[in-house]
Amino acid sequence: MSIITLTHLQRLEAEAIHIMREVVSEAEKPVMLYSVGKDSAVMLHLARKAFYPAPPPFPLLHVDTTWKFRAMYDMRERAARNAGMQLLVHQNPDAIRQGINPFDHGSLHTDMWKTEGLKQALDLHGFDAAFGGARRDEEKSRAKERVFSFRTASHRWDPKNQRPELWRVYNARKIKGESMRVFPISNWTELDIWQYIHLENIEIVPLYYAAERPTVYHNGLLLMVDDDRFPLNGEKPVMRSVRFRTLGCYPLTGAVESRATTLPQIIQEMLLTTTSERQGRAIDHDQSASMEKKKQEGYF
Amino acid sequence: MGEIYKTDALIAEDITAYLDSHQHKTMLRFITCGSVDDGKSTLIGRLLYDSKMIFEDQLATLEADSKRMGTQGEAIDFALLVDGLAAEREQGITIDVAYRFFATEKRKFIVADTPGHEQYTRNMVTGASTADLAVILIDARKGVLTQTRRHSYLAHLLGIRHLVLAVNKMDLVGYDRAVFDQIVTAYRAFADSIGIAGFTPIPLSGLAGDNITSRSAAMPWYDGPVLLEHLERVELDQTADQGKPFRMPVQWVNRPNLDFRGFAGTITSGSICTGEDIRVLPSGKTTKIARIVALGGDLERAVAGQAVTLCFEDEIDCSRGQVITAAQSPVEVADQFEASIIWMDEDTLVPGRAYWLKLGAQTVSATVAQPKYQINVNTMEHLAAKTLDLNAIGVATITTDRDIPFAPYTDSRDLGGFILIDKMTNRTVGAGLIHFALRRAQNIHWQATDISRDHHAAMKNQKPMVLWLTGLSGSGKSTIANLVEKKLARMNRHTFLLDGDNVRHGLNKDLGFTDADRVENIRRVGEVAKLMADAGLIVITAFISPFRSEREMVRAMLQPGEFVEVFIDTPLEEAEARDVKGLYAKARAGQLRNFTGIDSPYEAPETPHIRIDTTMISAQEAAEMIVSKLIP
Numbered sequence: 001m002s003i004i005t006l007t008h009l010q011r012l013e014a015e016a017i018h019i020m021r022e023v024v025s026e027a028e029k030p031v032m033l034y035s036v037g038k039d040s041a042v043m044l045h046l047a048r049k050a051f052y053p054a055p056p057p058f059p060l061l062h063v064d065t066t067w068k069f070r071a072m073y074d075m076r077e078r079a080a081r082n083a084g085m086q087l088l089v090h091q092n093p094d095a096i097r098q099g100i101n102p103f104d105h106g107s108l109h110t111d112m113w114k115t116e117g118l119k120q121a122l123d124l125h126g127f128d129a130a131f132g133g134a135r136r137d138e139e140k141s142r143a144k145e146r147v148f149s150f151r152t153a154s155h156r157w158d159p160k161n162q163r164p165e166l167w168r169v170y171n172a173r174k175i176k177g178e179s180m181r182v183f184p185i186s187n188w189t190e191l192d193i194w195q196y197i198h199l200e201n202i203e204i205v206p207l208y209y210a211a212e213r214p215t216v217y218h219n220g221l222l223l224m225v226d227d228d229r230f231p232l233n234g235e236k237p238v239m240r241s242v243r244f245r246t247l248g249c250y251p252l253t254g255a256v257e258s259r260a261t262t263l264p265q266i267i268q269e270m271l272l273t274t275t276s277e278r279q280g281r282a283i284d285h286d287q288s289a290s291m292e293k294k295k296q297e298g299y300f
Numbered sequence: 301m302g303e304i305y306k307t308d309a310l311i312a313e314d315i316t317a318y319l320d321s322h323q324h325k326t327m328l329r330f331i332t333c334g335s336v337d338d339g340k341s342t343l344i345g346r347l348l349y350d351s352k353m354i355f356e357d358q359l360a361t362l363e364a365d366s367k368r369m370g371t372q373g374e375a376i377d378f379a380l381l382v383d384g385l386a387a388e389r390e391q392g393i394t395i396d397v398a399y400r401f402f403a404t405e406k407r408k409f410i411v412a413d414t415p416g417h418e419q420y421t422r423n424m425v426t427g428a429s430t431a432d433l434a435v436i437l438i439d440a441r442k443g444v445l446t447q448t449r450r451h452s453y454l455a456h457l458l459g460i461r462h463l464v465l466a467v468n469k470m471d472l473v474g475y476d477r478a479v480f481d482q483i484v485t486a487y488r489a490f491a492d493s494i495g496i497a498g499f500t501p502i503p504l505s506g507l508a509g510d511n512i513t514s515r516s517a518a519m520p521w522y523d524g525p526v527l528l529e530h531l532e533r534v535e536l537d538q539t540a541d542q543g544k545p546f547r548m549p550v551q552w553v554n555r556p557n558l559d560f561r562g563f564a565g566t567i568t569s570g571s572i573c574t575g576e577d578i579r580v581l582p583s584g585k586t587t588k589i590a591r592i593v594a595l596g597g598d599l600e601r602a603v604a605g606q607a608v609t610l611c612f613e614d615e616i617d618c619s620r621g622q623v624i625t626a627a628q629s630p631v632e633v634a635d636q637f638e639a640s641i642i643w644m645d646e647d648t649l650v651p652g653r654a655y656w657l658k659l660g661a662q663t664v665s666a667t668v669a670q671p672k673y674q675i676n677v678n679t680m681e682h683l684a685a686k687t688l689d690l691n692a693i694g695v696a697t698i699t700t701d702r703d704i705p706f707a708p709y710t711d712s713r714d715l716g717g718f719i720l721i722d723k724m725t726n727r728t729v730g731a732g733l734i735h736f737a738l739r740r741a742q743n744i745h746w747q748a749t750d751i752s753r754d755h756h757a758a759m760k761n762q763k764p765m766v767l768w769l770t771g772l773s774g775s776g777k778s779t780i781a782n783l784v785e786k787k788l789a790r791m792n793r794h795t796f797l798l799d800g801d802n803v804r805h806g807l808n809k810d811l812g813f814t815d816a817d818r819v820e821n822i823r824r825v826g827e828v829a830k831l832m833a834d835a836g837l838i839v840i841t842a843f844i845s846p847f848r849s850e851r852e853m854v855r856a857m858l859q860p861g862e863f864v865e866v867f868i869d870t871p872l873e874e875a876e877a878r879d880v881k882g883l884y885a886k887a888r889a890g891q892l893r894n895f896t897g898i899d900s901p902y903e904a905p906e907t908p909h910i911r912i913d914t915t916m917i918s919a920q921e922a923a924e925m926i927v928s929k930l931i932p
Binding site for chain 2 (some may be wrong): 003004005007008009010011012013014015018021022024025034048049050051052053054055063136139143144163164165166167168169171173174175186187189191194195198199218264265267268271
């Protein structure tokens with residue numbers, strides 16, 4: 001019989017599917033965190049493959065901040081429907097009440113909507129395992145993150161007290177109240193993600209492709225004016241051909257000027273560019289090792 | 301030598317061709333072994349840097365960090381790029397396993413970067429478990445050291461087939477061939493002695509970049525491959541595994557409706573086609589593969605490394621943890637093995653204690669016997685051992701509570717490698733590599749007896765049970781147990797009292813008071829109690845039995861509902877104040893070691909069936925309370 005050599009993408013795909021099946025077999029109530037971005041799109045696609053012909057046996061959870069791009073909200077509903085999965089949306093009621101927004105509240109915005117919002121949603125539904133799309137190549141502290149990452153009942157991550165992970169054997173046992181975050185695409189790089197989207201023809205939010213969009217410069221980031229909550233202070237948005245390398249809250253997500261309107265063009269730009277992915281997000285800039293701190297506090 | 305990295309111009313010119321080639325890359329996982337001083341982080345940093353896995357902003361941070369730390373003067377310190385967590389960056393050492401990624405034109409690489417010190421053996425073992433290849437770093441100025449032998453031994457133990465001996469810092473020995481040759485000769489002698497079949501020695505310099513991506517002009521005498529060239533060419537385990545018989549552990553049964561039943565898992569070796577005969581183990585039942593189901597259309601054939609869903613032609617039983625194999629070459633099934641154990645937890649191994657053992661997709665209860673020996677990882681000597689401490693490696697007998705399908709680790713990492721999980725803390729405390737089965741399942745027969753346990757119980761007109769009294773020394777266990785037995789005897793119940801002190805004069809007189817001996821003490825008492833319960837008796841036991849896991853072990857030995865845990869709850873101060881046998885005084889004076897409550901812990905039951913608070917009620921009242929709960 002001839003040897004079939006699996007490509008790196010086939011092996012990464014198999015690894016992710018293996019991890020997802022392991023969680024479904026061992027966790028009591030798993031959920032997939034869904035942020036509508038390209039990594040989430042890949043995760044959702046992998047989940048469909050892992051459990052086909054059954055629909056993925058867990059719901060999707062979007063921890064919403066009310067400040068995402070409008071195009072992301074459209075995509076969210078459609079993606080869940082196509083996968084035959086239940087979509088849960090959580091918005092931190094305290095953040096709603098206090099009107100927390102990225103323009104006035106700085107890092108409190110991320111803390112309340114995302115970090116606190118995520119903890120609330122997991123506690124509210126009693127989820128004991130949450131799939132996330134984090135990758136080890138994104139940031140230094142993530143290089144050491146386990147695939148199965150344990151969190152205490154108060155959702156804290158202790159980098160000194162992680163379980164060794166050998167072979168393909170994952171220890172998913174935990175005490176009631178503890179939970180785990182599971183990262184099936186830990187070993188993927190940004191290029192792998194794009195390549196896979198291209199190969200598998202996965203639908204992504206149109207914001208990843210370049211188009212003429214109304215933009216302004218704000219604290220050094222090129223931002224898109226996605227709705228009328230943007231405080232322009234008399235400034236007039238300029239139409240520019242831009243696209244986004246990552247998607248989050250529109251007032252925090254920097255656009256790049258680009259003419260790339262197809263996936264190969266996006267990949268081409270990515271390969272030729274020399275600015276790493278998280279650069280477009282305002283969150284990491286404050287200090288080195290800031291992500292590690294955020295993680296210890298329970299940020300994904 | 302081909303091109304290792306494409307230039308930007310080519311990417312800009314023809315992205316479609318680039319994507320097409322990238323799409324056909326294979327993937328190699330490797331581990332780098334070496335200590336801080338061997339220049340390991342520098343080497344990895346350079347691999348990332350050369351393959352453009354460092355972006356401009358990361359480079360800016362790196363340059364700033366390099367200046368701030370000042371380790372390389374004004375030059376870039378590549379090591380800072382790979383040392384991740386804040387705590388260890390300050391200490392200047394890599395504590396954990398970190399995974400790095402880079403790609404050349406032919407392959408994507410996943411590097412497991414692990415620390416080299418002996419106290420991080422578990423981290424290296426973790427990184428080695430998934431690697432196809434190991435890069436053993438040597439400082440050319442120092443030659444083969446103890447740590448080189450340790451790293452090589454561990455890589456070999458974990459089944460890594462390809463070893464690269466990277467003789468680093470050649471720039472510091474004047475690129476001298478004689479130095480290199482001497483190191484290779486010394487290493488070869490060692491490698492032969494532990495059974496390493498072959499290795500690839502490469503002289504290089506991580507700092508200067510010699511023989512990493514391109515041939516070094518400074519070492520014209522070297523005609524072997526440069527590092528990346530070798531990494532691109534070496535045969536992958538995934539490819540080698542395809543030549544072996546078909547095996548797939550079942551992870552999950554896919555049953556969305558009554559018309560579909562599929563078995564999902566990752567193929568660990570061989571390949572499978574529709575129509576082929578398979579066997580399910582441990583049941584041994586056979587059938588044929590009807591379909592290989594995938595989103596986007598069924599497959600005709602699937603190979604090792606793929607995650608698939610298989611459908612059978614016949615409805616035979618198959619569930620999570622079982623293994624689907626080629627019908628004509630099934631795996632073995634057994635419940636007792638010899639295995640190498642690598643201990644990974646601060647709490648030492650307790651021989652005889654039940655741990656969870658996870659192998660493939662099966663989780664079973666298992667005990668580890670006292671190790672036959674421990675291996676000195678620096679000298680490979682065998683040492684006598686009663687237990688295994690953190691980072692210790694030993695060989696021991698493992699017994700599981702049921703038959704499991706397995707393969708020797710040297711044949712299959714997936715079916716021969718297992719982890720041990722502490723039942724209380726849920727931590728992964730050890731890893732094991734199966735050598736061979738000691739007792740094959742087909743050879744074990746239970747002697748069937750005609751008079752059943754139900755018959756024994758019926759003749760005595762009672763429900764057998766084991767009343768397990770646990771509590772501190774001096775809590776009143778023996779007194780209460782004695783009163784309970786007297787009351788039951790008056791009610792014409794057939795009973796037997798097993799008392800801790802008495803058993804230690806006979807059955808268990810060879811045991812002391814170490815954790816391991818305490819476990820064995822309870823195991824034997826549990827087995828005796830079980831036989832007596834089988835004979836229809838009501839057994840009352842009075843043992844300190846300080847560990848939850850051993851009480852749990854006894855519960856698991858017995859029929860459901862037969863084990864009644866009675867917690868004689870006397871606070872330590874109270875028991876010590878009573879000190880009927882004068883033992884606490886001795887323990888406090890340091891004359892008694894491992895005394896429960898003093899220098900050995902007592903793990904109180906969390907949900908006992910009966911709790912007796914001896915500060916509130918008398919022994920008589922306690923006995924009445926127990927009996928009334930048992931026989932209402």
